[in-house]
Amino acid sequence: MPIYKAPLRDMRFVLYELMDGDGLAALPGLETFDRTLTDAILDEAARLCETVLFPLNRSGDEEGCRFENGTVATPAGFAEAYRLFRDGGWTSLACDPAYGGQGAPATVATLFQEMMCSANLSFGTYPGLSHGAYVALHGYASDDIKALYLPKLVDGTWSGTMCLTEPHCGTDLGLIRTSAEPREDGSYALFGTKIFISAGEHDLTENIVHLVLARLPGAPKGTAGISLFVVPKVLPAEDGRPGLRNAVACGSLEHKMGIRASATCLMNFDGATGWLVGEPHKGMRAMFAMMNAERLAVGVQGLGLGEVSYQNAVAYARDRLQGRSLAGTKAPDRPADPILVHPDVRRMLLTARAHVEGCRALALWAARVLDDALHHPDPAERQAADDFVQLVTPVVKALLTDLGFETTNLGVQVFGGHGYIREHGQEQHVRDARIAQIYEGTNGIQALDLVGRKMPAHAGRYLRRFFHPVAGYIEAKSADPELAAFVGPLAKAFGRLQQATATIARRGLSRPEEAGAAASEYLHLFGLTALAYLWARMAEVSLPHLGAADPDGFYRAKVATARFYMERILPRTGALAAQIMAGGRTMMDFEDAAF
Template identity: 70%
Template sequence: MAGYKAPLRDMRYVLYDLFDGASLTTLPGYEEFTADLIDPVLEEAAKICEDVLQPLNRPGDEEGCVLENGVVRTPKGFPEAYRTFREGGWTSITCDPAHGGQGLPQVVNTFIEEMICAANLSFGMYPGLSHGAYVALKQFGTEDQKARYLPALVDGTWTGTMCLTEPQCGTDLGLLRTKAVPDGEGGYKITGTKIFISAGDHDLTENILHLVLARLPDAPKGIKGISLFLVPKVLVTEEGALGDRNAVTCGALEHKMGIKASSTCVLNFDEATGWLIGEPHKGMRAMFAMMNTARLGVGVQGLGLAEASYQGAVAYARDRLQGRSPSGVKAPDKPADPLIVHPDVRRMLLTQRAIVEGGRALAAWVGLALDRQHHAGDPATRAEAGEFVALMTPVVKALLTDLGSEATNLGVQVFGGHGYIREHGMEQYIRDCRITQIYEGTNGIQALDLVGRKLPENAGRNLRRFFHPVADYIEARLDDDTLAEFVGPLAKTFVRLQQATAQVARVGMTKPAEAAAAATDYQRLLGFTALAYLWARMAELSLPKAGTAEDNDAFHSAKVATARVFMERLLPQTSGLFATIMAGGRSLEAFPDAAF
């Protein structure tokens, strides 16, 4: 299987050059997070991902998880790797120091999550789900709940889950049936079945904290009647010690296309003891705190898998000899030229590269906004950052997973038949990536959320947080001839986005089905506009350095060249997206149901 090397050089470029990571120290609570502290953290993260997690990726996929006599076992090596991971403090990176966390910036964690997902996505599911539970419990739990459960969740001694889906309801949680009945002692008895529960049971920790959506006896119908409950796998005593086993059991493990080393469980709650988190019938607020965190994380999963596939494809294309270059022999001392000289192979590799490097910049942009949202001293700055994050969360989730799927498919194509067989591990990236377009809200749901909620929300201010910096950038540089090949295409795409936005907003007021039909294409158009903006900025940064003594590793030259590939070969698809959006949804609506 192809190896993995963390792209630390590019991560540092994005953090410090593109986004002025040094400015993090101006945020309250982040004063000490200079490059001298952040860089060693990233380097240590790279080591554990390259040396501990990545070697377990393919064996874990081959072995999978096993349920025997009610006990779920993860693949060989996973418990030991998790112990190393936990003891290294990696479960607590961005958690509040008040609960034992390290309090590092979210943008730093974005890079760490990318490395984990690239090295071993199945492994990353276990601490990833725990962090989502931490976010919800920290924000909505009582002081007693936080004191009792958060320290063990933060240090990784216990893990957490989010239990939403049931056999009859996935996206439509209004159909949820799990019941919660008061037990007369301040708790509740939870009864029901949940499916598709990632990390629902395993042998990595002694306890698992399940965050479960359920209905109280007096609950209103629909999603307005859903409450959130904390249901531990093992009950916790007043002193904080582990007590009796709760009435939560794993009924089955799902047999999946990918992420096979992640235990995806059917969980049965048989009058299990639980405690209300937050207010009655307000569970969706707390659950969305988890889901929004998870959606950004899922976008990074797509990014990480794209990076891993790209690295594998490049290594193979350098070594594999096939045919001769159309422009003439490149390796006369060999029986054939390496794949990397062939135009179509270069097309695939450079498409992967443009996706990965642009996606990394996008993920970091939103990660930095999260840091400002939660740490800026000025309330107005916090509010503006929050509006930007709200707008971009569905975009990051959908765009980076859609592009991740495209990139991992290209990786297999570079290998040809050798990519299709399991020996090289390239097909695993496709299988693992496919779920990212589905869970935490399918990408179609993300598009509906963007168009139906995030665009009109806050009187349209969310969209202005994106439009204004892009418009200002274009206006300031439109007459700069040195940047014309980057700013010109960006400007044209931005105009299309503005026109498409007006169209979607107009039809959405009177014909919501029309807006829904355009939602997926609109979401991709907005995402590609964001990538074009970031690529133009990166080209501007690297152009003066390309080919100079400062560019001794040719990093900046490659950055400019990749920016050209994006502008010339990927961005033009926005013309088709625009045409599709403006065509409306009549052809979709007019097709007769009976003809399907």
């Protein structure tokens, strides 16, 4: 029987002891979010996810969504769960109070997202897409559009989507063919087909607000000619209530490997009425605001699935009896020892634990800095914080989903044959995790974004937002003997990252494909080094609490996991650096015909 318990103890450790969560209340607009309120939100979020969403996860996967007569029905229990979700105010958690939101910090919203992804990722896609639509409209829509759509998205009676991909183009959005023809009343008629549209049609809300990329007549070619439109499923009447059905419809449902309770739709726009969001031909700017928010959220999906897989793997390893310990019998009163005693099982569990707890720290670091970018009173501090968020967004998206998929695979391996069948739920975590490495820009695209855009941006200004604090930490702590086991390995990995950065920049000047050939390895080298920095800091925070101040062994386990990360996972950076230094000729000079 699958289990899930929100890891509130570790979440609070990262939030308050590592990321100065208490300082959030000092930021303008976040004054009410002290520890008392934040803890109450996290407690209630855990209850919702554990008791309402998680029980629907397996049944939702097995039933899936149903497409009948142009409508989509979500699995049994989803509509009631969404009503409880909406009535509890969860759709409004991280939204502007001016439109009915609660204005919660990004850090709090990120922790809630993790719980929701662990409990029921398919369910989480519906409010997740709605929040992305909210972000785009809040940042770029006219006041009239904001006044009409945002309150409904915030209170959850309407939901949202992002409609980018078409049958002939995915990453290269400059190839889209969906058109928007102006009408005399200021609206537009949209024609085209979009595919892979998450939450494109469902029975959870009274209206669905589609944000659609399309071309105006005479628009420039490529991405410079793309505009963004808001296209509701049901046209609002003058009083704002749903009126006539718009000419947009679901043509089919995709039959997917995972997240089967999330409706992934082909959407047809047959002269659908829409309204321009922002300026003509500037749609990519608004859509990227939505996509960047979604990329951080998708990274958290990998984290959430890794957490629930790890929890179940640990529970199974404690109960499953197989063989005897290599060091001698550990459970003489039982016919065999629990598999937890075996070194390879412990390797897998500790790898999963180190991944999950490290990735949680990285996700919260990005969220905490995002709160500064949004709320800090000093414009220079806001700019510096935004630089950091821009830099780490592709790393969070790609690293957390890659390690999340690795972790869920380890979870299946711990279960052995029982992990490969449905009964225990572990195989679903693998299937659900796989999509996170693909949508919102494949992880290869994230790597190209890191080396091609973020690394050279503003003469390396983005990179300095990460390199300088890490270098400063190493310099300040290198003489501390208590931290030597953590700062020493970090310094070596950081040196590799510095050398790889300079090498890619130099080679890319004369041979642009060199940067692309090294991109994925560089992103992982960057990400594993970032985790090493965070693990060193977590060890530093935990060491003073060992002994009598650590009655439940939390800090002792934190330090032990940090040691495991430094000794057994961080050495991967050596291989990654070697791959980068080898260059890309072996792959790029290989003859096309020989594939």
